[in-house]
Amino acid sequence: MKYPTLYARIGAWAPIPEVEWDKAEALGKAVVFAKRARFLEPGQPADRFGFVLTGLFRAYRVSEDGVESVKAFRAEGELLGAYAEQLQGLPSATFIEALEPSTVLSFHSADLDTLEAGHPSWTQLARRIAEHHFVLKERREQEFLELDAEARWLRFREEQAHLIGRITQAEIAAYLGITPVALSRIVSRLRAR
Amino acid sequence: MKYPTLYARIGAWAPIPEVEWDKAEALGKAVVFAKRARFLEPGQPADRFGFVLTGLFRAYRVSEDGVESVKAFRAEGELLGAYAEQLQGLPSATFIEALEPSTVLSFHSADLDTLEAGHPSWTQLARRIAEHHFVLKERREQEFLELDAEARWLRFREEQAHLIGRITQAEIAAYLGITPVALSRIVSRLRAR
DNA sequence: CCTCGGCATTAACCTGGGTTAACGATGGGG
DNA sequence: CCCCATCGTTAACCCAGGTTAATGCCGAGG
Known part of the structure; x- marks a missing residue:
């Protein structure tokens, strides 16, 4: 077991037996990414996935x-x-681009099939992940439907506080669906109050 | 088999054996909804789901x-x-409200557990549905991030053409995240061109 | 130490969409 | 047949956020 932290995190989604986890570690490859390096880009087959180890x-x-x-x-x-x-x-x-020097445990899509064929916990994990990501996207849909830019920023600041400082304001703006100029205005307006 | 059309549609998502389908039909109840009647509303436990039979x-x-x-x-x-x-x-x-007189094949959440315990095809179906809904929500996220109201309307008109005429413009506006007035303006502006 | 590139800030101006309100068309019910 | 409810349309006005551009602030590299 090379990545116990990751194992603990993923085990919270679905209970993966340690033997199975070891198989997964054997399939995955730890890959280093420099800042600005890409895990994936448009046009490439979407046939890989990975877990962020650091970065x-x-x-x-x-x-x-x-x-x-x-x-x-x-x-x-x-x-x-x-x-x-x-x-x-x-x-x-x-x-999919590194904002910091990072490392990733990287897999081919086919690796998941291999794991699923070997033990049902992987299938359960895949389902949990799909469901979780659905919930995330629906939350975001609701934000766009109901909230203006200032309210979206406030929610971002609350829910993703750990990211602030690690990413530029311009990147946050691109996440909120506004321009960097607009976000700067919002921030200074809030500071004034 | 009371609902062969639905069976065909769902079978395209995951191959459900006919015996299994019959079990599902036995668990589900066909329920009639008048226009404006609600399948679910805020505060109620989210412990049911259903398939639209008509409406x-x-x-x-x-x-x-x-x-x-x-x-x-x-x-x-x-x-x-x-x-x-x-x-x-x-x-x-x-x-969740009927816009037309409708009928629904309605289930309790627990029914899915029952079915899954009996045959793995239901688990596969559940996963496919989660994945599909994720894709739908991500597409919508992208529309809010990249498109203005006019472009969202054009895309809606293209992709959900079958709904136009069945729903009011005000309801479409609420789906697009704008007011009915704004949508009316957009429609007439496009008509003029 | 100076320079340069990347960011945030601020200002001026513009525009898409919100708000309010008046008006018309349509259609079902008494 | 008329009434009234529901919807869509249009206009006037307002404001959030987009656009462009100038300014200033680092921090890394020479």
């Missing part, structure tokens, strides 16, 4: 007219991958 | 300040339920 990534898209929007930040213990594209058998439409 | 529903929330935002429309063959709340063991925060 921080952002998953983002670039629209036709060149605007970057951030879908998520992923820190230690969290999952990396173009999950939606992978499920649909499409090539990635997403950049 | 049309909307799932919506009402924010603190009384604004309705529509999370989804659900027509024949589609799933009803406060899925996110159910997964989190929370009471519903969602209204």
Whole structure:
């Protein structure tokens, strides 16, 4: 067992026997990413996923007219991958890029099939992960439907406080769906009150 | 087999043996909903789900300040339920309301456990459904991040063309995250061009 | 020490969409 | 047949957030 911290974290999602975990560690590869290096980028097959061991990534898209929007930040213990594209058998439409020097335990999509064939706990894990990510996205949908930019920023600051300071304000703005200028205005307006 | 159309539709998600399907039909109850009647509303336990047999529903929330935002429309063959709340063991925060006289094949959450205990195809189905709904929500997230109201309307008109005419423009506006007035403006502006 | 590149801030101006309200069309019920 | 409820339309006005651009603040590298 090389990654007990990760094992503990994932074990909370679904109870993975230690033997099974050892099989997974044998399949995965620890990969180092320099700042700005990419785990995945558009056009590449979405046939890999990974867990952040150390560091921080952002998953983002670039629209036709060149605007970057951030879908998520992923820190230690969290999952990396173009999950939606992978499920649909499409090539990635997403950049997944290190915001800090990072390390990742990286897998091929097929590794999951191998593990699932060997023990049902992996299937259970996969389902839990799908369900969890659904809940996250629905929460975000609700934020866009109900909240203006200031309220979204306040919620971000509350719920992802641990990220503030590690990422630039411009990246947060791209996550909130506004421009860096607008976020700066909001922040200073709140500071004034 | 009372609902072969539904069986065909769900069978496309995961291959359910006919015997298993018959068990499900025995657990489910066909329920009639008048227009405006509710399958579920906030505060109720999110312990049921159903499939639309005929008719049309909307799932919506009402924010603190009384604004309705529509999370989804659900027509024949589609799933009803406060899925996110159910997964989190929370009471519903969602209204699920018939927009037309409708019928639903309705289940208790526990029925799914029963079915899963009897045959693995139900587990597979549950996973597929989770994954599918994740993809839907991520697509919507992207629309809010990248598109303005006009572009969201155009995409809605394209992808959910079958709903237009069955639902009012005001309901579409609540789905797009804008006011009915704004949508009316957009529609007439496009008509003019 | 100076320079340069990346960020945040601020200002001026513009625009998409919100708000309120008046008006019209449609259609079902008495 | 008329009434009234429901919806969509349009107009006037307002404001949040976008756009562009200038300024200033580091911090890393020469």
